[in-house]
Amino acid sequence: MTWPTTTDTGAEPQPAGHGRRSRRGSRPTWQSLRDGAIRVWRTPPWRRGRVIAVFAVLATLPLAFHRLVPNSPGNWGSFVETFLPWAGLTIPLLLICAGIRRSWTAVAATLLPILVWVTMFGGFFLSDRGGGGPHDVRVVSHNVNAGNPDPAGTARTLLKSNADIIALEELPEGAWKLYDAVFKTLYPNVQHEGTVAVWSKALFKLGKAEPVDVGMGFTRALRTSVEFPLGTFTLYVAHLASVRFGPDGFSAGDRNRTIDRLSQALAVETDPRVVLVGDLNGTTDDRALRPVTRFLRDTQDAAGTGMGFTWPESFPMAPIDHIMTRGMTAADAKVLGSTSSDHLPIQADLRMR
Numbered sequence: 001m002t003w004p005t006t007t008d009t010g011a012e013p014q015p016a017g018h019g020r021r022s023r024r025g026s027r028p029t030w031q032s033l034r035d036g037a038i039r040v041w042r043t044p045p046w047r048r049g050r051v052i053a054v055f056a057v058l059a060t061l062p063l064a065f066h067r068l069v070p071n072s073p074g075n076w077g078s079f080v081e082t083f084l085p086w087a088g089l090t091i092p093l094l095l096i097c098a099g100i101r102r103s104w105t106a107v108a109a110t111l112l113p114i115l116v117w118v119t120m121f122g123g124f125f126l127s128d129r130g131g132g133g134p135h136d137v138r139v140v141s142h143n144v145n146a147g148n149p150d151p152a153g154t155a156r157t158l159l160k161s162n163a164d165i166i167a168l169e170e171l172p173e174g175a176w177k178l179y180d181a182v183f184k185t186l187y188p189n190v191q192h193e194g195t196v197a198v199w200s201k202a203l204f205k206l207g208k209a210e211p212v213d214v215g216m217g218f219t220r221a222l223r224t225s226v227e228f229p230l231g232t233f234t235l236y237v238a239h240l241a242s243v244r245f246g247p248d249g250f251s252a253g254d255r256n257r258t259i260d261r262l263s264q265a266l267a268v269e270t271d272p273r274v275v276l277v278g279d280l281n282g283t284t285d286d287r288a289l290r291p292v293t294r295f296l297r298d299t300q301d302a303a304g305t306g307m308g309f310t311w312p313e314s315f316p317m318a319p320i321d322h323i324m325t326r327g328m329t330a331a332d333a334k335v336l337g338s339t340s341s342d343h344l345p346i347q348a349d350l351r352m353r
């Protein structure tokens with residue numbers, strides 16, 4: 001087989017490189033990107049970013065209409081409300097995207113979730129919410145974790161709060177004695193029932209504790225009285241059932257039943273002054289906690305600075321530990337520093353109106 005050496009087409013010779021860019025698809029990538037960017041920047045700002053604007057509206061929905069999220073099946077309403085403040089994480093991303101697109105439409109739409117989030121949670125960051133100032137009693141509550149590797153160290157950390165009353169939850173059987181060994185010098189008064197206990201300074205006399213049945217099969221809540229020179233009040237210490245997240249959704253049935261049992265005890269409480277402390281395994285935004293919050297006001301909501309996140313200790317995401325009151329005024333409330341528990345302790349300064 002031989003190859004032809006010359007072919008005469010009758011066409012005139014063409015310059016070298018002719019036809020290399022005869023198709024638009026062969027343009028260098030940087031030119032395509034440049035042309036696209038020019039088209040975007042020449043588009044009027046009010047016509048760009050409409051997709052971002054749609055996402056901004058969607059980000060507003062769980063904030064503004066979380067009460068409409070059904071709780072059945074899967075307790076999804078409670079799940080959304082437990083982590084509701086975190087819905088605001090979409091806002092910085094939306095603003096960045098709006099800036100990249102140079103879109104006034106997207107920026108204006110993003111103001112909607114910003115306004116709703118600030119309305120709902122902005123007040124928690126005001127430094128003078130509770131007013132601070134004098135208080136009559138300081139209360140500390142802490143879920144110390146049944147597997148706490150250093151009970152004595154946890155107790156010593158809590159002593160730094162200079163609280164008048166210290167309440168602990170999730171105590172293994174007999175473990176209250178480990179904490180009492182550290183507390184007893186400054187907190188000679190102690191009452192305990194099941195997995196919860198309370199200590200107080202000498203000035204604050206504790207009445208005999210009564211177990212409160214929250215339907216767990218063993219005691220996880222108590223009721224006692226507190227008497228000191230400025231008056232008396234009733235104290236509840238409670239640790240409600242835990243919630244779980246699994247294939248079937250947010251498993252909160254056991255927790256909800258313990259909420260109902262605790263609310264029944266509060267409903268028949270005749271003392272006008274009541275303090276409830278403990279790990280309620282729910283936030284005040286969670287509709288499931290309404291049977292309790294209709295009787296009491298959360299001190300973090302009333303006077304605390306910040307979101308009050310207490311769990312998990314390694315990266316707090318939810319305020320599930322509470323100090324709530326009726327007939328008393330919260331002067332201040334805050335989350336304390338870490339111990340060797342998986343929860344953070346909380347503190348509230350209260351005034352006897």
